[in-house]
Amino acid sequence: MQQALLWAAAGTGFTFSMTALGAAMVFFMKKQSTALMQRIFLGFAAGVMIAASVWSLLIPAIEETEQAGGVGWLPASGGFLLGILLMLLLDGLLPHLHNGAARAEGLPSSFRRTTLLVLAVTLHNIPEGMAVGLSFARAAQHGGSRGLGAAGGSGGMLAAAGALALGIGIQNFPEGAAVALPLHQEGLSRMKSFVYGALSGIVEPLFGVAVVLVSAQLTPFMPWLLSAAAGAMLYVVVEELIPEAHLGEHSHSGTLGVMAGFLVMMILDVALG
Secondary structure, X not given: OHHHHHHHHHHHHHHHHHHHHHHHHHHOOOOOOOHHHHHHHHHHHHHHHHHHHHHHHHHHHHHHHHHOOOOOHHXXXXXXHHHHHHHHHHHHHOOEOOOOOOOOEOOOOOOOHHHHHHHHHHHHHHHHHXXXXXXXXXXXXXXXXXXXXXXXXXXXXXXXXXXXXXXXXXXXXXXXXXXXXXXXHOOOOHHHHHHHHHXXXXXXXXXXXXXXXHHOOOHHHHHHHHHHHHHHHHHHHHHHHHHHHHOOOOOHHHHHHHHHHHHHHHHHHHHHO
């Protein structure tokens, strides 16, 4: 348990630091960030999350179930649906505002527009933190202490968890910028935009560590948990990232961003995992 917690804290700490690093771009870029840049950033994040959901979460969930003598597609599909339901619940409860939208979603609140914009990104960072934490918990449960270079499945699981953290971290860099820059356009100072942009990623280490604590009591349900994280991530991709990457019109830049993100995450997972 302690080892899994350390791994999850390190992995999600890295993804959070990449969000903060991306948010720091607000100090170096012009106030009016281009729509092209926003499309590429969001498309890239979507591509990474799609590939991570398949290679790092759903396929391992199916394989682990089949190795235990179960029906692979059952926990994969069941957990996938649970992840979607979780995000639907959070989407309906947490007040938030998507970039470019005129009306906030979730329960009525008196939050400022800038706060609602930050909460929208914070909402979809939750499944990312869960995914990284669960991947490291799975590696620890299978004896990942033998290390990244270990022979056998446990070393591969740890490497795959590291690849997932690296991929999420890479996509968090443009994502952090995609939060801070619009906040600056809304009138916030560069420093406040940076702080809010960075804090949008703080839920990743919080939820990453939290799922590790829970996973120790839910080891037989690990395939369900992995699949739930995949369902939650893909919900975010379809609900928010891809629509915003295209901004209501056909966009080659947004599409190519998705393809690039998918390719990078696929290579990372296959090469390292």
